[in-house]
Amino acid sequence: MTNEIILEIKDLCTTVGEEKTPILRNVDLTVGRGETHIIMGPNGAGKSTLGFTVMGNPAYEIESGKIFFEGEDITDLSADKRAVKGIFLSFQNPIEVPGISMRSFLKSSLQQITGKRIKYSEFNKTLEEALSLINMDPSYVDRDVNVGFSGGEKKKAEILQLLVLRPKLAILDETDSGLDVDAVRTVSQGIRAYKERYGGTLIIITHNAAILEALDVDKTHVLVKGKIVETGGADLTDEINRNGFEKYTDG
Amino acid sequence: MTDVYNINTSPALTFAKLGMNGDRISVNTSLIKKENVEQYIFGNGITDTDDIDEALPGGAAGQDIDRLLSTESRIMTVKGNAGITISFSGSGVIRRVLKVARGVEAEVVEVVKGKAPDIALNSTSYILEKNARLKLIRIQMLDKDTLYVDDLRAKLHEDSYLEVVRLDLGSKRSYIASKVSLEGKNSEYKAHGDYLLNGSQRLDINMIAEHIAPDTVSDMRCDGVLLDSASKIFRGVLDFKSGCKGAKGAENEDVILLSEDVDNQSLPMILCGEEDVEGNHGASVGKISDEIIYYLMTRGFDEEAAVRLIIRSKFNNITSQLKNSDLRDVINRQIDGVLS
Structure with missing residues (x-):
C-alpha cells in the first residue's frame, strides 16, 4: 500500500431519470493505490449508483462534483475510456451476450483495453491462470457470455474477467450476493489474487462479511440516503454486521 | 418483354391499405438466359442426374411466379453432405428437385452469389422420404443490384425432418417464398433465417408451414437487423389443415432497428382447419438495449464497436454452423463491411 491516490471523488451529486431524482448527495471519497475500501449501506442508499457513476453509466446524471482517476479528471469520460484507463466494474446482475463465447469476448475486451493485438498463446496462458485461481471449469469460457449461467456462475465469470483484464481499480458491486458458502470462498480467493498478484485496488460494495475474511480492509464507508455518513477501518464492518444500520437510519 | 407478376401474396388477406398482402415485380423475360446461371456441386453427397421430373406445385411465391418457371426440373439425389454454389451472371432461372431418400441424413450448404439486376430466380423442391433428415444452410450473398426470388418448396414424408438455416445479406430486393408441406405423420420442420439489410435494401418474406398429417411440428424463426432506410416484411403462416390432430407450430421473429428511417412490417398468421392443434407466434422488435x-x-468497447459486436454475435449463431472457414470469413467480412 502506498499513499498515492488512485481515485478521488469530490462533492459528487447525481440524479437519475427525467424527474432528476437525487441519488448521491455531496459524496467525497479518496482511495489510495492498493487499498481495499468497503461500501456498506441499507438497500436504496445509492451504493450501486456510486459504482455506476465512477464507471460512467450514462443513466446517471452528474449534477455537480468531480471524479479524478490517477489525478486526471474523468468526470465526462465515457465508460469505455474509463475501462481503458484501468477501471473495472463487476456487475451485480451481469448481462447476457448471446452469440459470442466468453473466450472470444475476453480476448476482444483485453485487446480493446490494452490497444494491442494479443497472441492466442499468450491469451490462453492468462485465461488458464485465471480459471485455475477461481477453480472454474474451462468449458465455461466456450459458452456464450453469461448465457444460461446460474447466478453464481455469472458472478464467478465477472471475477474471471477481473483476473484476465487486471484493471488498476476494481469496483465489485455485490459480487457475493446469491452465492453459496463455497462460491463465496472461491470468489474471495479470486479477489485476493487480484490484489496480491496484480497490486489491485478495490472498492467492494457488500452486505456480507464472509467475502472480506480473506482481505485486509483499509477503510469502511457507510452510505445512507446518498451520503457517506461514517468512515472507519475494518472494525466498522464488524460493528455494522453486529448492529446493522439502525443508528444511521433512525431519525 | 416486360411483364408484371404478383409475388408473395398472403394466403389470407388483411386490410389492403396496410400494403402487406403481397407485392408485384416487373420482369423482362427476354433477358432471362439459361447460360446466366450456373450450379457447382461439391462433395459426393449429391448425384446430379439428367432425369426430369415435375417440381412440387403451388409455391409460396404464387402462381404468377410459376409462369417464369418451366414445368420440368432436374432431379438431384441427396445421399450425404454436400455443398452447392449457384452463380448468376445476368437474368436467370434455376429450378431443381432434390430428393432425400428414405433414412438418409445429410447436410447441404448452398451459396447463392453473382449479379442479376432484372431477376435471379432460384426455385428448389425438396422431397424428404420416410425417416430422411436434411439440414439445409443457404447463404445469399448476391450483388446489391440484384432482384432475387428464392422459391423453396418441400414435402415431408413420415418421420422426416427438415431444418432450413438461412442468411440473407445481399441483393437490392429479395423475395423469400417458402412453403413446407408436412404430409407425413410425425414429420418436423425447423427454420431459422437471419438477415442484415442496409441502404435501401428490401426483403419480402412469405413463409408457410402447412400441417397436413397428425403430430407434425414446425418452428419458424426469422431474425434480423435493419439499418439506414432498409425495409422488411415478414409474413409467417402456420396453416393447420383438417386432420392434422396434435400438430404444433410456432413462429417468432426478433428484429433490431438501427435507424429511424427503416420500415419493418410483420404479418404473423395462424390458419386453423383443425381444432386439436397448438399454434404460437411472438415478435420482438426494437433497438439494442442500453x-x-x-x-x-x-469492458473497453466504444459504442460503435459494442453495436458491431452485438450484431456480429447475432449472426455467429448461423456462421458458427459453417464448417468451411473460408466461407465463414467471407461472410464475416461482408457483415463487417455493412457495419463499418
Whole structure:
C-alpha cells in the first residue's frame, strides 16, 4: 500500500431519470493505490449508483462534483475510456451476450483495453491462470457470455474477467450476493489474487462479511440516503454486521 | 418483354391499405438466359442426374411466379453432405428437385452469389422420404443490384425432418417464398433465417408451414437487423389443415432497428382447419438495449464497436454452423463491411 491516490471523488451529486431524482448527495471519497475500501449501506442508499457513476453509466446524471482517476479528471469520460484507463466494474446482475463465447469476448475486451493485438498463446496462458485461481471449469469460457449461467456462475465469470483484464481499480458491486458458502470462498480467493498478484485496488460494495475474511480492509464507508455518513477501518464492518444500520437510519 | 407478376401474396388477406398482402415485380423475360446461371456441386453427397421430373406445385411465391418457371426440373439425389454454389451472371432461372431418400441424413450448404439486376430466380423442391433428415444452410450473398426470388418448396414424408438455416445479406430486393408441406405423420420442420439489410435494401418474406398429417411440428424463426432506410416484411403462416390432430407450430421473429428511417412490417398468421392443434407466434422488435451496450463499454468497447459486436454475435449463431472457414470469413467480412 502506498499513499498515492488512485481515485478521488469530490462533492459528487447525481440524479437519475427525467424527474432528476437525487441519488448521491455531496459524496467525497479518496482511495489510495492498493487499498481495499468497503461500501456498506441499507438497500436504496445509492451504493450501486456510486459504482455506476465512477464507471460512467450514462443513466446517471452528474449534477455537480468531480471524479479524478490517477489525478486526471474523468468526470465526462465515457465508460469505455474509463475501462481503458484501468477501471473495472463487476456487475451485480451481469448481462447476457448471446452469440459470442466468453473466450472470444475476453480476448476482444483485453485487446480493446490494452490497444494491442494479443497472441492466442499468450491469451490462453492468462485465461488458464485465471480459471485455475477461481477453480472454474474451462468449458465455461466456450459458452456464450453469461448465457444460461446460474447466478453464481455469472458472478464467478465477472471475477474471471477481473483476473484476465487486471484493471488498476476494481469496483465489485455485490459480487457475493446469491452465492453459496463455497462460491463465496472461491470468489474471495479470486479477489485476493487480484490484489496480491496484480497490486489491485478495490472498492467492494457488500452486505456480507464472509467475502472480506480473506482481505485486509483499509477503510469502511457507510452510505445512507446518498451520503457517506461514517468512515472507519475494518472494525466498522464488524460493528455494522453486529448492529446493522439502525443508528444511521433512525431519525 | 416486360411483364408484371404478383409475388408473395398472403394466403389470407388483411386490410389492403396496410400494403402487406403481397407485392408485384416487373420482369423482362427476354433477358432471362439459361447460360446466366450456373450450379457447382461439391462433395459426393449429391448425384446430379439428367432425369426430369415435375417440381412440387403451388409455391409460396404464387402462381404468377410459376409462369417464369418451366414445368420440368432436374432431379438431384441427396445421399450425404454436400455443398452447392449457384452463380448468376445476368437474368436467370434455376429450378431443381432434390430428393432425400428414405433414412438418409445429410447436410447441404448452398451459396447463392453473382449479379442479376432484372431477376435471379432460384426455385428448389425438396422431397424428404420416410425417416430422411436434411439440414439445409443457404447463404445469399448476391450483388446489391440484384432482384432475387428464392422459391423453396418441400414435402415431408413420415418421420422426416427438415431444418432450413438461412442468411440473407445481399441483393437490392429479395423475395423469400417458402412453403413446407408436412404430409407425413410425425414429420418436423425447423427454420431459422437471419438477415442484415442496409441502404435501401428490401426483403419480402412469405413463409408457410402447412400441417397436413397428425403430430407434425414446425418452428419458424426469422431474425434480423435493419439499418439506414432498409425495409422488411415478414409474413409467417402456420396453416393447420383438417386432420392434422396434435400438430404444433410456432413462429417468432426478433428484429433490431438501427435507424429511424427503416420500415419493418410483420404479418404473423395462424390458419386453423383443425381444432386439436397448438399454434404460437411472438415478435420482438426494437433497438439494442442500453444496458447491454453499457456492459460492453465497461469492458473497453466504444459504442460503435459494442453495436458491431452485438450484431456480429447475432449472426455467429448461423456462421458458427459453417464448417468451411473460408466461407465463414467471407461472410464475416461482408457483415463487417455493412457495419463499418
